[in-house]
Amino acid sequence: MKLTKMKIITFVMTGSLLFSSCEAIKNTNKTQRGAAGGAAGGAVIGGVIGNNVGDGNNTAIGAIIGGVIGGAAGGYIGNRMDKQAREIENQVPGAEVNRVGEGINITFDENSGVYFAINKHDLNSASQESLGKLLKIFKEYDNTNILIEGHTDNTGRAEYNMQLSEKRANSVASYFTQNGISSSRYSIKWYGEEQPKYDNETVQGRSQNRRVEIAIIANEDLKEEAKKNTN
Numbered sequence: 001m002k003l004t005k006m007k008i009i010t011f012v013m014t015g016s017l018l019f020s021s022c023e024a025i026k027n028t029n030k031t032q033r034g035a036a037g038g039a040a041g042g043a044v045i046g047g048v049i050g051n052n053v054g055d056g057n058n059t060a061i062g063a064i065i066g067g068v069i070g071g072a073a074g075g076y077i078g079n080r081m082d083k084q085a086r087e088i089e090n091q092v093p094g095a096e097v098n099r100v101g102e103g104i105n106i107t108f109d110e111n112s113g114v115y116f117a118i119n120k121h122d123l124n125s126a127s128q129e130s131l132g133k134l135l136k137i138f139k140e141y142d143n144t145n146i147l148i149e150g151h152t153d154n155t156g157r158a159e160y161n162m163q164l165s166e167k168r169a170n171s172v173a174s175y176f177t178q179n180g181i182s183s184s185r186y187s188i189k190w191y192g193e194e195q196p197k198y199d200n201e202t203v204q205g206r207s208q209n210r211r212v213e214i215a216i217i218a219n220e221d222l223k224e225e226a227k228k229n230t231n
Contacts, residue, residue: 058197059189060215063147064103067217072230077102077218084141084216091133102218106134107197109211114172116210121167123175131172134214135179143222146186147215148172153206154193162192172212185219 068074078101085104089097094113098105108114113130114123123131138146150169152161169190177183199205218226 058195059191060105060147060149060213061100063215064100064105064217068102069218069223069226073223073226074102076226076230077222080141080218080222081216084137084144087137087140088134091137092130094130095134104216106214106216107211108213109208114212116168116171119164121164121171123171128175131175132179135176135181138176138181138185142185143219143225144185145217145219146176146181147217148176148186148188149213149215150188150190151195151209151211151213152193153209154196154200155206158193162190162194165190165192168212172214 069077078099081099081102081104085097085099088095088104088106092113094108096107096109098107108127108130110116114127116122116127117124138144148169150165150167150172152165152168154161166188169188173183173186173188176186193200193209196205196209197211198208200209
């Protein structure tokens with residue numbers, strides 16, 4: 001499982017005033033990091049992270065960090081997310097899976113499982129196969145909320161790219177709905193070319209920026225379950 005960038009973890013832990021050094025952070029596992037985050041600063045830290053990751057904003061990670069509850073309950077959630085992330089990696093090999101705080105960030109670009117033809121937003125058969133595997137895991141772990149984000153590279157007009165990213169995010173959301181995931185579980189956002197993760201000056205970077213990102217976050221039922229089982 002890929003680790004998120006060290007500066008992300010450093011921001012979270014420094015903002016929470018929980019670890020005194022980067023070495024302490026590196027020596028914790030995913031579940032322990034979930035338990036360490038304090039709930040009081042969650043929303044503030046989420047905003048900081050969202051505005052400071054990568055070449056632009058990373059709102060998917062910001063949403064995850066902003067929703068932490070911390071403490072033993074956070075560790076309980078982190079353990080659940082560890083298991084779910086491992087299943088996603090095993091079942092959806094094209095997905096880039098990152099465990100962040102008490103949630104999971106999944107990235108699909110044009111080289112990894114869910115992709116679109118140039119200037120198109122409909123899902124091809126390969127994309128539907130990958131999403132179908134992901135759906136089974138979402139149904140197994142049904143006490144989570146899902147954020148779906150659409151992104152593009154900077155080729156073409158910004159206004160067009162914004163519309164295209166919206167259509168792509170909605171294509172993924174529609175597939176989920178048509179295959180048994182309640183629309184109440186997910187939200188949709190789109191950012192066009194505004195949040196590049198890679199260099200738009202290269203062919204590979206542009207390909208990687210044409211992506212869909214998914215954030216998986218504990219819903220209120222899971223948070224209550226976590227609190228009851230850790231009191």
